[in-house]
Amino acid sequence: MVFCAAQSFAYNFLFTAHSNGGQVSLVNGSGEIVWTINAKHPQRADVSPDGKSIFISESHGAKMVDKQSKKILWEYVTPKVKWDGEDAQKVKKGDTVWLENPVAQILGDGRFLVGNEGKSSLIEINSKGEELKRIVSESLRRVRHGEFRLASKTPAGTYLFPLLESSLLTEYDADGNQILRIKTNGGVVGAQRLANGDILAGGFFGVAIFNRKGEMVWNFSAEELKRESKAKSQIIICDVKELPNGNILCSTYAGKDMPDIMEITKDKKVVRILDYPEITHFSALQILDDDFKPIKAK
Numbered sequence: 001m002v003f004c005a006a007q008s009f010a011y012n013f014l015f016t017a018h019s020n021g022g023q024v025s026l027v028n029g030s031g032e033i034v035w036t037i038n039a040k041h042p043q044r045a046d047v048s049p050d051g052k053s054i055f056i057s058e059s060h061g062a063k064m065v066d067k068q069s070k071k072i073l074w075e076y077v078t079p080k081v082k083w084d085g086e087d088a089q090k091v092k093k094g095d096t097v098w099l100e101n102p103v104a105q106i107l108g109d110g111r112f113l114v115g116n117e118g119k120s121s122l123i124e125i126n127s128k129g130e131e132l133k134r135i136v137s138e139s140l141r142r143v144r145h146g147e148f149r150l151a152s153k154t155p156a157g158t159y160l161f162p163l164l165e166s167s168l169l170t171e172y173d174a175d176g177n178q179i180l181r182i183k184t185n186g187g188v189v190g191a192q193r194l195a196n197g198d199i200l201a202g203g204f205f206g207v208a209i210f211n212r213k214g215e216m217v218w219n220f221s222a223e224e225l226k227r228e229s230k231a232k233s234q235i236i237i238c239d240v241k242e243l244p245n246g247n248i249l250c251s252t253y254a255g256k257d258m259p260d261i262m263e264i265t266k267d268k269k270v271v272r273i274l275d276y277p278e279i280t281h282f283s284a285l286q287i288l289d290d291d292f293k294p295i296k297a298k
Contacts, residue, residue: 011243012288015251015261016042016056018281024056026292031274035292037070039063043102044150044284051293055112057104062114064127076101076114076129085118085142102149117147122159135159135176140166150239150284154193162188162201169201169210182214186222189253190239190284202237202250207264220268226258228270233257239285244295247271251282261285 010029016039017023024045026035039045040058047054053073055064061077078099083091091097103115103122111124111132120139124132139147140163148163158179159172164187171180171193186204194200198217199210208219225235235258238251243263250262256275260282263272287295 012290012292013241013249014045014047014054014284014286014288016045016283017279018042018283019279022058023279024054026288027274033276035067037065042104042283044104044152045286046104046106047286047288047292047294048106049108049294051291055104055106057101057114059100060098061101062104062112064112074127074129076112076125078114078116081119083118083144085144085147088143089145091144097144100145103151105152107153113153115148115151118142118144120147120161120163122151122153122161124153135172137161137163137170137172138168138178138181139163140168149188150190152191156193156197158193160191160193160199162191162203164189164203167203169199171199180212180214182210184208189237190251192241194242200240200242200248202240204236206235207237207240207248207250218266220264224268225262225264225270228264228268229259229262229273231258238283241285241287243287249285249287251285253281253283255280 013027022039022041024037024039024042025033028034039056043057045056063075064073078101080098083095083097100117101114105113115122120137122135143165146164148161151161157174161170167184167187169182173179188201188203191201197212201208206220206222206225208216211217222235236253238253241249248264252258259273260276261274262270289295
């Protein structure tokens with residue numbers, strides 16, 4: 001089902017989803033899936049500036065794939081370590097575990113961003129998988145799965161961590177100094193630094209915008225989203241991306257009792273709903289231009 005209203009406009013985008021073993025797909029302005037590749041529990045994915053390749057996170061690493069042939073160009077594998085975090089999710093201190101990675105971002109100049117959950121770390125690497133830089137965030141719950149989600153390096157050169165299990169948003173400068181700390185009312189999954197420095201965030205609380213003081217200046221709560229979208233169950237927001245028209249594109253994480261992808265407005269209207277009957281548990285989004293190349297962030 002596709003529902004559109006006058007305030008919406010056509011745009012291409014990428015999504016990741018966890019059903020059917022995991023997939024990354026490209027969607028055209030009509031809401032039709034035009035390209036798909038399988039991936040193991042992908043969280044984030046990033047189309048290259050020339051549109052020819054896609055960097056995809058997987059449970060225990062990341063892969064760069066050629067868009068046309070779908071061949072893997074190179075891979076990153078997370079390390080195995082002796083676990084020193086929380087005893088949770090059938091993992092105990094001293095166990096040897098494979099760390100999980102929820103991040104895949106192309107930074108330019110031969111650098112790429114990945115993450116290590118349980119170590120609350122964002123890591124810049126090269127195409128050989130060699131570590132070039134590491135930024136470590138505060139974390140209130142060091143768990144192997146779900147410690148943080150759709151983290152990123154922002155256009156301002158800062159590092160933004162949505163810490164799901166901690167219900168905490170943190171931001172760090174290039175030297176690893178914490179410059180912003182926001183406690184959220186529920187788990188936070190996706191976040192984007194806007195052009196004015198505000199933080200757009202999505203999670204179990206719905207969608208919200210926070211200023212540089214950490215104050216919430218706008219929100220569209222999960223309950224309001226449920227009512228406006230006529231969902232049958234509580235809305236769980238994953239990623240949030242500002243669109244060129246000022247609206248916000250949101251993905252949801254759950255079964256078929258809620259919309260898969262929604263476009264919402266700042267006056268709290270749902271103006272577009274995209275539902276894909278064979279797919280559930282959506283994660284990341286990336287807004288693309290008419291040639292399926294990334295729209296440069298402001």
